[in-house]
Amino acid sequence: xxxxxxxxxxxxxxxxxxxxxxxxxxxxxxxxxxxxxxxxxxxxxxxxxxxxxxxxxxxxxxxxxxxxxxxxxxxxxxxxxxxxxxxxxxxxxxxxxxxxxxxxxxxxxxxxxxxxxxxxxxxxxxxxxxxxxxxxxxxxxxxxxxxxxxxxxxxxxxxxxxxxxxxxxxxxxxxxxxxxxxxxxxxxxxxxxxxxxxxxxxxxx
Amino acid sequence: xxxxxxxxxxxxxxxxxxxxxxxxxxxxxxxxxxxxxxxxxxxxxxxxxxxxxxxxxxxxxxxxxxxxxxxxxxxxxxxxxxxxxxxxxxxxxxxxxxxxxxxxxxxxxxxxxxxxxxxxxxxxxxxxxxxxxxxxxxxxxxxxxxxxxxxxxxxxxxxxxxxxxxxxxxxxxxxxxxxxxxxxxxxxxxxxxxxxxxxxxxxxxxxxxxxxxxxxxxxxxxxxxxxxxxxxxxxxxxxxxxxxxxxxxxxxxxxxxxxxxxxxxxxxxxxxxxxxxxxxxxxxxxxxxxxxxxxxxxxxxxxxxxxxxxxxxxxxxxxxxxxxxxxxxxxxxxxxxxxxxxxxxxxxxxxxxxxxxxxxxxxxxxxxxxxxxxxxxxxxxxxxxxxxxxxxxxxxxxxxxxxxxxxxxxxxxxxxxxxxxxxxxxxxxxxxxxxxxxxxxxxxxxxxxxxxxxxxxxxxxxxxxxxxxxxxxxxxxxxxxxxxxxxxxxxxxxxxxxxxxxxxxxxxxxxxxxxxxxxxxxxxxxxxx
Numbered sequence: 001x002x003x004x005x006x007x008x009x010x011x012x013x014x015x016x017x018x019x020x021x022x023x024x025x026x027x028x029x030x031x032x033x034x035x036x037x038x039x040x041x042x043x044x045x046x047x048x049x050x051x052x053x054x055x056x057x058x059x060x061x062x063x064x065x066x067x068x069x070x071x072x073x074x075x076x077x078x079x080x081x082x083x084x085x086x087x088x089x090x091x092x093x094x095x096x097x098x099x100x101x102x103x104x105x106x107x108x109x110x111x112x113x114x115x116x117x118x119x120x121x122x123x124x125x126x127x128x129x130x131x132x133x134x135x136x137x138x139x140x141x142x143x144x145x146x147x148x149x150x151x152x153x154x155x156x157x158x159x160x161x162x163x164x165x166x167x168x169x170x171x172x173x174x175x176x177x178x179x180x181x182x183x184x185x186x187x188x189x190x191x192x193x194x195x196x197x198x199x200x201x202x203x204x205x
Numbered sequence: 206x207x208x209x210x211x212x213x214x215x216x217x218x219x220x221x222x223x224x225x226x227x228x229x230x231x232x233x234x235x236x237x238x239x240x241x242x243x244x245x246x247x248x249x250x251x252x253x254x255x256x257x258x259x260x261x262x263x264x265x266x267x268x269x270x271x272x273x274x275x276x277x278x279x280x281x282x283x284x285x286x287x288x289x290x291x292x293x294x295x296x297x298x299x300x301x302x303x304x305x306x307x308x309x310x311x312x313x314x315x316x317x318x319x320x321x322x323x324x325x326x327x328x329x330x331x332x333x334x335x336x337x338x339x340x341x342x343x344x345x346x347x348x349x350x351x352x353x354x355x356x357x358x359x360x361x362x363x364x365x366x367x368x369x370x371x372x373x374x375x376x377x378x379x380x381x382x383x384x385x386x387x388x389x390x391x392x393x394x395x396x397x398x399x400x401x402x403x404x405x406x407x408x409x410x411x412x413x414x415x416x417x418x419x420x421x422x423x424x425x426x427x428x429x430x431x432x433x434x435x436x437x438x439x440x441x442x443x444x445x446x447x448x449x450x451x452x453x454x455x456x457x458x459x460x461x462x463x464x465x466x467x468x469x470x471x472x473x474x475x476x477x478x479x480x481x482x483x484x485x486x487x488x489x490x491x492x493x494x495x496x497x498x499x500x501x502x503x504x505x506x507x508x509x510x511x512x513x514x515x516x517x518x519x520x521x522x523x524x525x526x527x528x529x530x531x532x533x534x535x536x537x538x539x540x541x542x543x544x545x546x547x548x549x550x551x552x553x554x555x556x557x558x559x560x561x562x563x564x565x566x567x568x569x570x571x572x573x574x575x576x577x578x579x580x581x582x583x584x585x586x587x588x589x590x591x592x593x594x595x596x597x598x599x600x601x602x603x604x605x606x607x608x609x610x611x612x613x614x615x616x617x618x619x620x621x622x623x624x625x626x627x628x629x630x631x632x633x634x635x636x637x638x639x640x641x642x643x644x645x646x647x648x649x650x651x652x653x654x655x656x657x658x659x660x661x662x663x664x665x666x667x668x669x670x671x672x673x674x675x676x677x678x679x680x681x682x683x684x685x686x687x688x689x690x691x692x693x694x695x696x697x698x699x700x701x702x703x704x705x706x707x708x709x710x711x712x713x714x715x716x717x718x719x720x721x722x723x724x725x726x727x728x729x730x731x732x733x734x
Contacts, residue, residue, distance in 0.1 A: 110419070118416035121394030121405070142211060143397075146220075146278040147342040150330055153227060154346045157323040160234070161353035164316050169360075184311050184360035186449060188509075188566045 011052055018045040030087070032078055040071045054127040057136060219266065219274035219281035222259040222289060223329050229255025230322040237315030245314045249300050249668070252318045256297045256325070263290050268700060277398050278339045280470075284701040285333035287539055287693065288466035291546055292328040295459040296321060298550045301672040302557050303451035305665030309561060310358055310449070317357060321455060324350035328463035332470075336397040337386045340467065344382070344431075347463055348375050354452040355444055367447025374440045375430065382427025388420035389475065399474040406478045417479055424471060425486055431464030432520050435493040445513035450560065453509060454553035457516040458546050465523060465542065469535070472527075473707045480711070487528045492622050494521030499626040503633050508556050508566040511633065512549075515592060518630060519545060522623055526607050529614035530711050532698055537610040539694040541603035544591075544683055548600055551676030552588035555581055558669060563652040573649030574641040577656040584677045586638045591680045593634035594627050599683035606691075 022041035029035050043066040050059035090096070128135055140148045169184055233251055237244045263286050272281040299321060307314045327346030334340040352375065356368025390397070393405040406417060429437040445453045472483050498518030505511040523545075526538025558581055559574070560566050575582045591598035604627060611620040643649075661670050683690060698704050 114415050114419045118392065118414060119409075120391060121409070123395050143276040143278065143336075144338055145215070146275040146330075147336075147338045150326075150339070150342050150346060153230075153323060153326060154342065154349065157320060157346070157350055157353070160316060160319060161349070164320075164353070165356065165359060169311075184358055186358050186361045186364060186447075187306065187309055187564055188450075188560045189564050190363060 008052065012049075015045050015048045015052065019049070033075075036071065036074050036078055039074065040067050043067045043071060054129050055132060056130055057132045214276060216271055216274035219269065219272065219333075220279060220330075221266070222262040222293070223326055225255060225259040225262055226293075226322055226326050226329065229258075230319055230326070233315055233322070234319050237313075237319075242313070245304075245308070248315045248318055249304050252322065253297055253300050256293050256300075256322075259293050260290060260297075263293070273335070278336050279330070279333050280335040280703075281333055282701045282703065283697040284469070284704060285466065287697040288332035288462055289329045291462045291542055292325055292332065292459045295455060295462065295546055295550060296325040298546075298554075298672055298676065299451050299455045299459075301668035302454065302550075302554050303449075305561055305663070305669055306449060306451055306557055308665055312357060317354070320350045320353050320357075321452075324354065324455070325459065328459055328466075331463045332466035334467075334470070335399055337390060337399075337402075338397060340471070341383060341386065344427075344467070345379065347460060348379065351375075351452075351456060351460060354455070355448040357452065358449055361447075363447035364449070365447075367444045371440055371444045378427050378430035378437070381423050382430075385420045385423025385427065388416060388423065392416050392420060399471065403475050403477055406475075417476070418482060421476055421479055421483055422486075424475075425483065425490075428464060428468045428471070429490060432461050432468065432524075433517050434490040434520055434524065435497045435517060438494070438497075438517050441517055442510050442513045445516075446507060446509050450509065450553060450557045450566075453512070454550055454557075457512070457553070458549055461516070461520060462542055462546075465527070465538070468527060470703070474703055477707065477710060484528055484530065487524055488616075488619060491521045491524035491528055491619060494518060494524065495622055495626040496521075499629045499633075503629070505633075506568055508559075508568055508571075508637070511568065511637070512552065512556070515630065515634075516549070518626065519549075519592070522604065522607055522627075525611045525616065525619050525623055528619065529611050529616050530707065531610060531614045532695075532704075532708050533606075533610035533613060535704055535708075536691075536694040536698045537603075537606040539697060540687075540690060541607055543690050543694065544599040544603040544680075547676050547679040547683060548588050548591040548598075551584065551673065551680050552592060554669065554673045554676060555585035555588060558673065559585075562657055563655075565652050568637055568640060570650045570652040571637060572640045572643050573646070573653040574656075575643075576646070576649070577653055578659055580659075582641045584673055586641065587677050587681055589634040589637055591684075593631040595631070597681070597684060599680050599687070602684040602687050 019042055022038045022045065025038040026035045026042065029038070043062060047059040047062040047067075050056075050062060229252060232255070233248050236251070237248060266281060266286060267283060269281060272285075273279075274281060300318065303317060303321075304314065307317055324347050327343050327348075327350060330339065330343035331347060334343050352368055352372045355371050356364055358364040389402055393402040396402045396405055426437065430440075433441045445457070448456070476483050494517055498514050498516075498521055502511055502514035502518065505514060523538050523541055526534045526541065528534070556566060559571070562578075563570060587598065591600035594600045594604045604623075608620045608623055611623070661667055
């Protein structure tokens, strides 16, 4: 083993431990702010793995998008809501925990058998490294032109939709008495809620 | 890659219909920005005109010599043209029913139309997408616009709840689907085009390895969510109940059609190696959907929920055509989709009209409708009876064709389940019809006794009336005069090389193995793993 390979191995071990550790922290800690910051840690360590794989562009995109945009947005969300509610433990909550754990372990076992049991077709081409940006650009304007352009329509619509959801509508604030009270609501009246005891006519779902 | 004459290699004319939809979308968006609220007078008509133009462009592309465009990203074969046509038609039919509905709820119409056209666009691209990236971007375009449409009535908690549920379940299923696609990318050694992936599977020549099975399962989870097949249906009733009704109409036809287009193309093109396994999974999904959809629909009290469960059941019937995989199977499925478009949208138009006049969608409130509004009663009865499959109407012929194709291919169990469950379905459809035509005035519900005078000259009701009449006429006549639709469905299958190759491949082993036994090896081969 050469020195470079040794450094790679150690770095991989470190980054993998970081990813797993921070991800466990996201799930297990009860304080949501800690979870959000640890999520940033997960994204950062994954981008470290990308660097190790010689994919500098993907690493940069990962940091810019996930840490810079998604994670900051999550933190803003937490900050703006700013509601601390006492969390009452659910009765027999441990059944749920055990069931979730069992499903996750089963999935993990299935996927790892699959990954280990498959003969993966490895690419023989040498990684382009820093030339990746140019190559990705070439793909965007040749064989991935259609999805690239379609994504622009998708983003336009997401923008319009976000504005619709966030904008202030001109609905009077005081409790209205006339037909305006139905503004921005479904024309159908809500169902009368049946008391839980005699709910026989509803679907079993 | 030669960049100098890239434009000539793209063959971009194939996506002319989609281009027209994008242009209409921009016209409506910018026109609404400039004209403000006054634009509600013309935007729906501009939308319908643009979408109709897209249909015309689709007709001109029928049997095109070079269907592959954008260097293999998009396949404009006849199969995709039929599916794109159905999606655009469902969008055209949704516009007139939304005009009055949106106005009465006080929201703005132009944005609604823009988001619906984006959803249409995503569905159209999904029907023809030929590589993994295009499939995913198109699927997300369709899904994200559907979430936005679902939550459009933002002051209503039911709409918010529906949107949030749809978003969360949809995002989870997208993630699973994406994981399946990344497995496909890895297993094929970095291929993106669907046919290249399947070629690399065949070249690897391993007998259905576990990797492909896991990828298949994940991909099916994503598809089954879109077509609302049991057990991936949990979102359907709640989302259908809480969304604005025109959105429900579009979701139940347009979005479902796009899901079926994706299912056919992805499964047939990528997974011929594990063909027995996916047929087995879809058999199970079809039986579960037919049984659960029809049985749970019996207990519903709300019309929208009833139609939600009925649409789950209809997806089960459609899957029979997909499972048998013969030429008649695929064309019966397309034929049924075309008929389903008319009868389901007609039914939703009636439900919208009723809820606009009375403000409710409870089934019990429909009692005695016949005495106040005979036209609405007649239209709703025809659409519901057609959905149930009563003989002279279109739905009967659609079901007949699907069951015939299934019986021919030897899927006796599926056809029997289909027959029994459609008898069950007739019961709950007829229950509504019976409710509407009760004779005694004292059985009339409160909503009916306060029924407003029938007026069609209110703004937005005239287009609704026209579309209602058109849908009902199509539903009643499409069965008897079904030959054009029938030929269309048959030609679209027989002119599509992808399906022809799959049909030939399926018939080759059938000469050796009797068709009834094809499911049994699939069961054992799954059980062995």
